[in-house]
Amino acid sequence: MKKLIESVPNFSEGRRKEVVEEIIKVSEETQNVWIFDWSMDEDHNRSVVTIVGDPQAVAEAIFKMSKKAVELIDLRHHTGEHPRMGAVDVIPFVPIKGTTMEECIDISKSVGKRIGEELNVPVYLYERSATKHSRENLADIRKGEFEGFFDKIKSPDWVPDFGPKAVHPTAGVVAVGAREYLIAFNVNLGTKDIKIAENIAKSVRNSSGGYRFIKAIGVDLKEKGVVQVSMNMTNYKKSPLYRVFETIKSEAERYGVPVVGSEIIGMMPMDVMIQTCNFYLRIDNFSGDKVIENKLLDKLSES
Amino acid sequence: MKKLIESVPNFSEGRRKEVVEEIIKVSEETQNVWIFDWSMDEDHNRSVVTIVGDPQAVAEAIFKMSKKAVELIDLRHHTGEHPRMGAVDVIPFVPIKGTTMEECIDISKSVGKRIGEELNVPVYLYERSATKHSRENLADIRKGEFEGFFDKIKSPDWVPDFGPKAVHPTAGVVAVGAREYLIAFNVNLGTKDIKIAENIAKSVRNSSGGYRFIKAIGVDLKEKGVVQVSMNMTNYKKSPLYRVFETIKSEAERYGVPVVGSEIIGMMPMDVMIQTCNFYLRIDNFSGDKVIENKLLDKLSES
The missing domain is CATH 3.30.70.670 (Formiminotransferase, C-terminal subdomain)
Known part of the structure; x- marks a missing residue:
């Protein structure tokens, strides 16, 4: 893996475990992606999945998982403490290794376009992918939530970046964007x-x-x-x-x-360790190429 | 790869590139090992290969490469600046990740036993695998080189740890052992x-x-x-x-x-960076498990 990104999609289902598992399962159809972690919260009625892998593979897996979420989650019957506006509520893409913010912005746009056109769900680009300053902050986009979006989407300020100009009747809308690792x-x-x-x-x-x-x-x-x-x-x-x-x-x-x-x-990301070693040890020629485990990851993607 | 070791075998051939390539090629028959680097030196008439991977897989690949070297290299016609005593001259095993020195000592002994019994080459365990203090230092074992070993092996001090009590007529003897990463x-x-x-x-x-x-x-x-x-x-x-x-x-x-x-x-090894970050940042709960690239290596070995 010479290039790695992470995505942390949030789905509006935190009670029916079989639904979350079915969404995660479709990621297995794609090679070169790995589920690092996932968790469900009953009170929030929401689940968070951490997926890492090759940039194009992560993009493909995220589209498939979103498609499954749109099929299985109906926001008309959704209640929970966490604010939400879509079946797949938010999808951030994060550069980890050998990738730039610009590449993650491009990926967020191509995935957003597919979700809009193929799943008929309106898409708002947020954070580093935002097309307007008013869409950088996720909370500003989500204000009004699923129920409020049927009106909100009619405002000229809230024309979606991709997809139909009408809320998906059961799956709502989704925010897709790129951000740095937290x-x-x-x-x-x-x-x-x-x-x-x-x-x-x-x-x-x-x-x-x-x-x-x-x-x-x-x-x-x-x-x-x-x-x-x-x-x-x-x-x-x-x-x-x-x-x-x-x-x-x-x-x-x-x-x-x-x-x-x-x-x-x-x-x-290992980058944080590289920064730290560079600073304290004053190393001139240091990079991930010097680290055996990192070189092995590269070798694994060649074979 | 939850467990990784390295081996850096030295072969007594640094002029016929096709021979070295043939020795390296047999490593490809084994899964979960990777050739990180190899180099030939004409003056020394010697080549050095760096191989990394799963411990058992590295052991298997090293045995196969040694077998090929014994077939292809004839020390009776070997000249070069670097002292040498065998077709495969020395084989160190080095713990890299998730493995202990004790495991590498065990591996050196099992590979040494196979080389002795199956290839009929006398084996001396050296460094951390040495059975006597006088065999810890490679230079002490190698003294006299290939030509001198026909007499040296008759001394009670130099009874091999594995294999026949007579020098292999074309492949000489070999030192096998475990050591720390340099x-x-x-x-x-x-x-x-x-x-x-x-x-x-x-x-x-x-x-x-x-x-x-x-x-x-x-x-x-x-x-x-x-x-x-x-x-x-x-x-x-x-x-x-x-x-x-x-x-x-x-x-x-x-x-x-x-x-x-x-x-x-x-x-x-990444361990050096972990030590460094632990010391300077005074981190309480730090280990390789916190590093995305490292966790991905573990995931890759599960799948």
Whole structure:
């Protein structure tokens, strides 16, 4: 696999396990894609699937899964805590290895076009694929949800990017787009003073003047007797993990507080490790080509 | 691939390309092994092959390649600068991912047994597989080379670990063993004073009181206008790369000299990056399972 992308489609079904399994099963018809994870939430009545593989193969598998979801999910009878507007509600494409944001934008558009034309579901391009600023934010698109879209779609502001200009009667509408990989990264500080975690969170987060692609809050981990700077990193390429970590360490020093640990929630691309090794070890000639496991992945796609 | 090992067999043929290609070709009969690299040296009259894959598959491929080498290479007519004692001269097995040194020792013994019994070539277990201290060092085993072994093998000290007690008339004898992955790592210092590189090399190398598994020398890179601490790391698990780097940085500071860069020669296992990220980012829950590319390798071996 010289090229890898990820997609994390959300489906509006979190109670009938057999339906979610049937949707996932159609991905097996496509080679060179792998389901990394999937989960169902009964209260949200929603499921989230993580699929990784060759870019074109992921695009094909996502189309097939969407087709199955449109067949099996009827939003007229759907209730749940999570806002939703479609049977397949949102489809992000994420570059992981050997692929650019531009390639993921292209893929989101070609999949969006097929969903619009072949499944008759209106498609809104969002985030990095958005055709207007007002469509970048998923929450803005989803406002009004399935029920509200029958009116909303008539507004000139909400003409779909692909597909019919009328809501699909049972499957609603869908948002398709490209975005960077999200990393959840937490740093623990050796103090019980939550004010310190809150101040440091402010120093690194975009909203308070910190790094552009960092969201951060202070959290009190009472059981552990420490406080935590808890972060969402929305673009690790431009606001790198090691740099944010170093800033937190430096700010903590000002209070005489040590950084006692950190944790990655979920997974991350190997690129994050390459960035980190490059920075700390000052390596001149380093890239994924130097890593045996990565070269093996490339070899596997040749054979 | 949940488990990976590497083997780097050396064959005593570096002039007839078709012979080396024929030896490499038999590895293709085995699934789940990949030739990462191979090179021939005319002056040494020797070739080196790097093969990576599932442990049992690598063992099988190495046996087949050895069989082919015994068929095609006749040491009675072999000349070259590099010392040698067998058609297949030395076979190291190296743990890369999800495997222990003990597993590689076991593999070296089972492959050694087959080579001894099925190919009638005497086998000496070396390095971590050695049955006596006097057989740990490859150079000690190889002393006397092919021509000298017809006498050497008669000594009670040099009874082979496997196979006949007589040298194979055309294929000689072979050393088989397990060892850790070797990393070649160089650190550049922003000065032209070679004395400083030499002093720092002394501070980190085992022979002068430094880290147990580090060999180091000072090198003058005149063209670049810097000096270098050039290292061979024979066990990155016990003398980790980041720790040696930090020591070099700290020693260089004493001279007011900056570390201006570093380089990895060849490849390295992802474990080295995991160690590095763990140390610098103080990560509590980090392992290869957190890395998408690594999880994909595991998925590929399931399917």
